[in-house]
Amino acid sequence: MMEELLWDVLWWFLVVIGGVVVVHLLLLFTLMQILYKSIKPAKPSHFQESQKEQLTSQYSSGDKGNAQVRAIFKYVPKLREEVAWIPLTSSYPTPVHTISLPISSLNKVGGGKDEGEEEGYVEILLKREDMSSYVYGGNKVRTLEFQLPCAYNGIREEISTGGTLMVVGGPGSNQCVAVSVYSQQLKDKSVTVKSFYCVPEAPSFDNGLNMMSVLSFDVHLLQTWYYDVWKLLPCIFSTVVQHYFTKGFRVMPGGGANPVGALGHVGAILEICEALGKNHPKTIFLPIGSGCTISGLVVGIAIARKLGLGFEGDLKEYKLKGVVIHQITNALPFFAYSNIKGLVRDTAKLIKEKGDLDVTEEAKEVLSCVEIITGYAGSYGQETENMLLAREIFNEKNTTIVNDNENIKKPWLCSCFSGKAAAAFLYHLKNETKNHNNKKRHDLMLWCTKSLIQPVGENPFCPSSLKGREGKEAKMGKWLSESKINTIEDCKPVFTEVRQ
Numbered sequence: 001m002m003e004e005l006l007w008d009v010l011w012w013f014l015v016v017i018g019g020v021v022v023v024h025l026l027l028l029f030t031l032m033q034i035l036y037k038s039i040k041p042a043k044p045s046h047f048q049e050s051q052k053e054q055l056t057s058q059y060s061s062g063d064k065g066n067a068q069v070r071a072i073f074k075y076v077p078k079l080r081e082e083v084a085w086i087p088l089t090s091s092y093p094t095p096v097h098t099i100s101l102p103i104s105s106l107n108k109v110g111g112g113k114d115e116g117e118e119e120g121y122v123e124i125l126l127k128r129e130d131m132s133s134y135v136y137g138g139n140k141v142r143t144l145e146f147q148l149p150c151a152y153n154g155i156r157e158e159i160s161t162g163g164t165l166m167v168v169g170g171p172g173s174n175q176c177v178a179v180s181v182y183s184q185q186l187k188d189k190s191v192t193v194k195s196f197y198c199v200p201e202a203p204s205f206d207n208g209l210n211m212m213s214v215l216s217f218d219v220h221l222l223q224t225w226y227y228d229v230w231k232l233l234p235c236i237f238s239t240v241v242q243h244y245f246t247k248g249f250r251v252m253p254g255g256g257a258n259p260v261g262a263l264g265h266v267g268a269i270l271e272i273c274e275a276l277g278k279n280h281p282k283t284i285f286l287p288i289g290s291g292c293t294i295s296g297l298v299v300g301i302a303i304a305r306k307l308g309l310g311f312e313g314d315l316k317e318y319k320l321k322g323v324v325i326h327q328i329t330n331a332l333p334f335f336a337y338s339n340i341k342g343l344v345r346d347t348a349k350l351i352k353e354k355g356d357l358d359v360t361e362e363a364k365e366v367l368s369c370v371e372i373i374t375g376y377a378g379s380y381g382q383e384t385e386n387m388l389l390a391r392e393i394f395n396e397k398n399t400t401i402v403n404d405n406e407n408i409k410k411p412w413l414c415s416c417f418s419g420k421a422a423a424a425f426l427y428h429l430k431n432e433t434k435n436h437n438n439k440k441r442h443d444l445m446l447w448c449t450k451s452l453i454q455p456v457g458e459n460p461f462c463p464s465s466l467k468g469r470e471g472k473e474a475k476m477g478k479w480l481s482e483s484k485i486n487t488i489e490d491c492k493p494v495f496t497e498v499r500q
Helices: 004-038 048-057 071-075 078-082 140-158 174-186 205-215 229-245 260-277 294-308 329-331 334-356 360-369 385-395 418-432 471-482
Strands: 096-102 121-127 164-171 192-197 220-222 249-252 283-288 317-326 369-374 440-447 453-458 493-497
Touching: 004 229, 004 249, 071 078, 071 260, 078 334, 096 249, 096 260, 121 418, 140 164, 140 174, 140 249, 140 260, 164 174, 164 220, 164 229, 174 205, 205 453, 205 493, 220 360, 229 249, 260 294, 260 334, 283 294, 283 418, 294 317, 294 334, 294 360, 317 334, 317 418, 329 334, 334 360, 334 369, 385 418, 418 440, 418 493
Parallel strands: 121 440, 164 192, 164 249, 192 220, 283 317, 283 440, 317 369, 453 493
Antiparallel strands: 096 121
């Protein structure tokens, strides 16, 4: 009798746990669909035109022309008339730099030793997306130039005043920082921006700085500092309910990964064609989180091939090497590829419908160039041995930017994205250098995605205020402390003030 009772208890326990897991997965799947579809392409509005004027007025007279120029509009001009867009920066096109790396340092990659007797340098190319803005750079700016106006237009169509724009990510999310910064730049106080930290992320100084940036702006922070199912589920459920039943509610896709966001990265490839002509790289390394950037690059190459701008010939010559940065996609890389495939298809469809240019078949063909690189992720946001070594090599005195301007900064290799892509790139470069006599490897490019600017708003957050707190605030304080941020003074050396 007792044995049967124990089996019944165990059975119902498993049923309850299984049910919770199924509900959790269903809600997560629903949330992912909401993230992808929440922000749809919208036509330009009078509000957008006034925002363009307000943003452009901030730039110097020499930069005002650049603020209105985007490569994608040059080759797909109808998009400017059909999809809302605003100039968040005057720094496009971002530059292509050459960096010189000492071969002796490459010997340390992959567990080797510095065999100082091997002299010389190897040169490779950098796409400096990290220099995309003097306010906050990185690869998110391109996505927000399209997504923010489309989101605001969608909100205003449903409700004339008020509305909510939610952005999701981990505590060190670059996306949360970018939305916090640029929603303030728009100076539209009728829309409330909320950051929802629903993704566990390892503490690191880079991640902690991002959180401190978000906290310094006028953003409503949903502090989800617990990652157990019982407390996270209600937050996700609330987001799902608000999306379906609250007017003027929009959710930014994680990492900007939807067709509207990918449009910005289409233009980045067209910039390379304009800057380098037929001397463009054959292999590009970049990190893969949401897959937005690499999907835009695929479609950009498809346009370049169709219009005869570059990347022509046999596609076997070209590689887009995406380095996964999350432990789940590291273990299941087909998920990353499947996501990219779907986003490429939908982005090509959007360009066909709104830009009157059909690159559907070309985009399918270019997908064959995508290669998913695993083995460098660690835990999401975590500093890894390979990533730290890459940072060390890039920061060496003998690693130099080959340019007349000595003040050009080297890329910021962060613990979550750019550092892991650089680690994979250096391993590839070491092996390639052994097999090539040519040390000017201008056929290789590293896509630099981490902003050189770490922004701080007018209300810097004081981590010491969390001492003695309980619950969420205590966990928040502990995470910041583990990120080596205990006071605002820890951040000041890298903070750049942003006027609101």
